Amino acid sequence: MVRKRKSIFKVGYIVVLLIISVIALVWYSYVLKNELRGLVRNTLKEVSNQNILVVQKEIEGDLSALVEISERVASMGETGEEEILDILRGIEERYSFSRMGFCREDGIAHTTDGDVVDISDREYFINSMEGRNYVSDPIIDAISGEEVIVFSAPVKSGDSIIGILYATYQVESLREMLAVSSFEGEGYTYIIERDGDKVVDSTHPTSFQNMTNIFTSMKDADGRNYQVVTELQRLLGSGEPGYVIFYNKVGKYMYVTPLGINDWFLIDVVPVDFMENTSNYIIHRTYFVCGILAIVCAVIAIAILREERRKKQKMQDLLYVDELTGGNTLAKFKKEVERRLQIHYKKLAVVVMDLDDFKLVNELFGFEEGNRVLRHLSKTLQDNCMEGECVGRSMADRFLMLLCYDEEKEVKQRILKIAEEIQELRLSQTMEYILHPVFGIYYMITGDDDIEEILDCASLAHNMAKQAKSGVYKVYTNEIKEKELQKKQLSDQIEYAYQNHEFVVYYQPKYDSRTKKLAGAEALVRWRRSDGQMVSPGLFVPLAEESGFVCKLDEYVFREVCQAQKRWLDQGLEVVPISVNLSRRHLDNPEFIREYKAILDASGVPIEYIQLEITESAMFEKKDEFLQIMEELHNLGFMILMDDFGTGYSSLMMLKSIPIDVMKLDKSFVDDYDDERGEQIIRCVMRMAQDLRIAITAEGVETEEQYKFLTSIGCDTIQGYYFARPMPEEEYEMRMNNKI
Ligand code: C2E
């Protein structure tokens, strides 16, 4: 589900990225196109300006030459026509005039090619007679029949105009001038009047042929030009330079600039395609480069993704494959269970399993052998897996199984079979050693979907199975959960209870087996709630051990006992040594020795009145620290009592090395005294202790028979209900006084 959401997110991310890229590219093309269009217009403008300069230079040059000549003619005074014409003929060749002429006020002109014509009705005559230098629109030369432009200038004598001088200039010359190739021969130029009439057209093959009016030609060429013509007319009307795009087979730019002569406009034309080819080329190049970049990016992205996937796979292998057994890790197991939960078609059970004594396997046979055991466990569990089931290892010897079943008893049978197969492994040729697998079973119920909760339930059952110390498995029940909850509540309450002075010290007297006199006592902590209800140490001491709070409790008991002993000594009572329990958790912090010594010194009680009890199983966890602490305590002068002797693992081995003064025979031995083997064991232990000069106290003596038996075999001290139960301080004080 999460993966699906992730990939949807990824695809969405890519799509958004793609859309953004496309928008960016379109926007970029648009900007680029506009920029390039601007560039095109500028180029057109430049070409057009150059053309204008050429035309202006030509026409204005010719006109001013004419004006100069007319001034010369005027200065000649009453000179005859022939003389004037001679001068004109001499000049004519220097300019590109096709003919020149002179006429007086009567309008009868004498031309350089010998003609005499009446020009009195011509525009140029009238304008120049009115004193203006004039350039005519193109007209058809009456003599040559060619299209010409006429330049004219007045000839003045003083303030009065005595005639005019004129010259014809062939439109063809202007056309040739403008036909200079521009835009690689694609461009051409017209000169038109404001009303669209042509002044100079173009011979370019793609220009309007036989054009008389540009508007008409445009409209004839393409229907779309109607709109353009309006735009062009507006432009011409404004007298400002500008451009339009019109159509004559292809789209063309038309750049319009006022020429500054008459109402003429210079028009430069170039196909849109030609101008845009460059920009298209750039744009296409850009697309191409973008495409290449996109491909490169895609290739890099794919390579990165592949590498990531490879790394992920590697990580997953690390995360999912248990290096030691080659099986599933806890993470993989959880995933598998989650997957199966979604498709489960059968009833499912989760089983947590470990060995009761795996630490010992490592201790006795070494890590290599320990690893072999783990592989054997993994293989056995996997061999017993059916379709749809799976196995995983969470840590050390802790394995998990998912089993399918129809009936609960099937699971139990299979577990017993697995246990048997596990026990088939032989660890040593010389030593008989049997593995003890312990299982916790949780049968899933409908609605179970939280893998952590499911595993918690199976673990709870497994804890129960371990604590029970008998049987191979335990099945999770709601009662187990309730008990756990209760434990949790207790452990939460302990600290508060301590501050609330709810802990008190009870004393259980120990008696000399022969004289039956009080020989000592053991201090045992009790939790008396504010409502008077007692909480059993069997319940809260393990919890306090788990949290480490037990150290505080022990210290409290130790201080209470020191102070009580001192008080009783001061009262002159017949004080006997009192042993105080020391939790294994003290091994974590050897500093406690100095604190205990300081408490003892502060109380002023001699050290022989305080003894310390430590269970032998404590040594099993931290052997070296244990030995060192015991040495130190013993050197300080404390008597060391080995509590619960016989319940630990290396009981006999350790007796050699630990400075034990008293051995407390565990109740379980005492209980078995009437059994033949039990009796033999007790006797054996007794003998060994006596050989090592270690005194023996029997714990949990409840009956006269037990007492008699233990006395008969030389047990030194007796502790148990037979003589006395643990009791409050006042009661114990009375016992010391022999008052009860
Ligand atoms: P333990 O140190 O072995 O203490 C002896 C336990 O055996 C006491 O249980 C005592 O009441 C019980 N007992 C003595 N005689 C008999 C008998 O004849 N029959 C039966 N059935 N039981 C007998 P208690 O007081 O419930 O304490 C249980 C355990 O809690 C102790 O076992 C000890 O391991 C731990 N504990 C008690 N007080 C302290 C303490 O102050 N500090 C630490 N660290 N542990 C403590």
Ligand code: MG
């Ligand atoms: Mg004890």
Ligand code: MG
């Ligand atoms: Mg004990």
